[in-house]
Amino acid sequence: MSSLPADCLKSVTFPELNRTLGSLSAVKKCEIQDGTAQITIELPVPGYPHKEELSQSIEKQIRSVSADVNQVDIEYTLNIKGPESGAKVGLHVKNMIAVGSGKGGVGKSTVAASLAYGLQSLGAKVGLLDADVYGPSIPHMTGSTGKPEVREHLNSNGSVVQRIHPVEHDGLKLMSIGFLVPEGEAIIWRGPMLHKMLTQFVAETEWGELDYLIVDMPPGTGDVALTLSQMLSLAGAVVVCTPQKVALLDAVKAIGMYQKVNIPILGMVENMTGEIFGRGGAEQAAADQKIPFLGEVPIEAEVRICGDERRMKDLFTEESKSKAALESICSRVAMEAAKVYFKKPATTTLEILQ
Incomplete structure (x- = not known):
């Protein structure tokens, strides 16, 4: 030798x-x-x-x-690299990625769950945080049940602290308000309660060592993005929309919101691509905004059925018609996050508009 x-x-x-x-x-x-x-x-x-x-x-x-x-x-x-998104609050999370949209009903949660399962299938350690308090759907889509447990931990200084342990399902670590309230019960909270819950779900949760923590954001532009931008060094955001113009208008607003709070835009995903809603609108919008286009999710009945039947993981089996498209999007998201990290580490400095 x-x-x-x-x-x-x-x-x-x-x-x-x-x-x-x-x-x-x-x-x-x-x-x-x-x-x-x-x-x-x-x-x-x-x-x-x-x-x-x-x-x-x-x-x-x-x-x-x-x-x-x-x-x-x-x-x-x-050996996945990232900006150590959770370091500010003592977490060992390399890349925290927000999945958002300008409006509801475009399949944001479907894409978030698909990213989590897809990145896991590519060899990453993944968590999924459902930050959509008013419409939590991750527990249903993943088929996960149970409640997060609160356990005592010994700090390095010898003091005892309480930490929340996420629900584990299909190899993913999951947190959602949907685990804590009866299904179908409305959450009626003002901003301060939302901020407190998000802080608990992020900073006070024992996520362990993760390569990616995917955050399913609420629709629109509001408190959650502001809280995350101040608390963490996010690896970036993925914006989901459907091809038609009315959805694209709101998606552009979401892009502007992420840019104002200095969360890097990893790119856009076009969901429900096909005859009903058309094709190419998100790709053109991404080109206009000079951000990456991450791919299309075809409007396949399989995607809807797997979500409805609580088995999103099945979209990544060999028999799945949607596997190739979804895996391609997952690898593109990972690549764009890496490019942002290696070019310039993500910052969380909040720009105050005067």
Whole structure:
């Protein structure tokens, strides 16, 4: 066995991320055994769509520095990076991503649940926070039941504190007001109560170590986004809309709201694409706003049925007609979050309009 030069791959670049393997300390193994180069590369993002291109660059570089190589075997591992969104409040959450819309009824919760299950299927540790207090639907869509538990924890200074433990279901960690009130009961709260609940669900909950915490936002522009922008370093926001113009007008307002509170816009998702509502409206709006377009969710009956029947996870089985489209959106969201992080860490400074 012989070793290749320790820095022979440091200048190879991750396609689209514009960061080198050296800058991310991504080369975990680089050696030759019996004419075979054995390479292990740590990927910083799940569902990385350019592995084939990266592999070609690595093989080309290996062959340029060693004539002894007959074969190049590359293994990829995963160590997701992010702005440590929960650090300000003592959480170990790398990327907190808000999923919002300018209006209700566009499938925001469907997209949020799909992102959670999709990122999990790509190898990430994921939590899902239902911040839509007035219309919590995540418990129903995921089929999760039970109540969050409050348990005592010992702080580093020796004091005892109480922490909320989220409901765990299908490998996801979940929090929602829907776990705490009877199904169908209306929540009638003013802003301060909403702020208190959100603080408890975020800062006082034992989320554990997560790569992603997806936040299903309430529709419109209001208190929740302001609270999150002040409390956390969000990785970014995904804006959901349907193709028709009336929905796009409100989606543009949501984009403006996120920009005003310095939450990076990861892009737009067009939901319910098809003959009924049309196609392409969100893609054009994203181009007009100069933000990424993340993909389309076709208006398939399967998506509605899985949500109604409390089994959103089934959208990511091999038999699912919607799997390819949803997985593509999930990998694009992860990629855009990584690009924001590597370009400039997300900030939470709130701009006060004068």
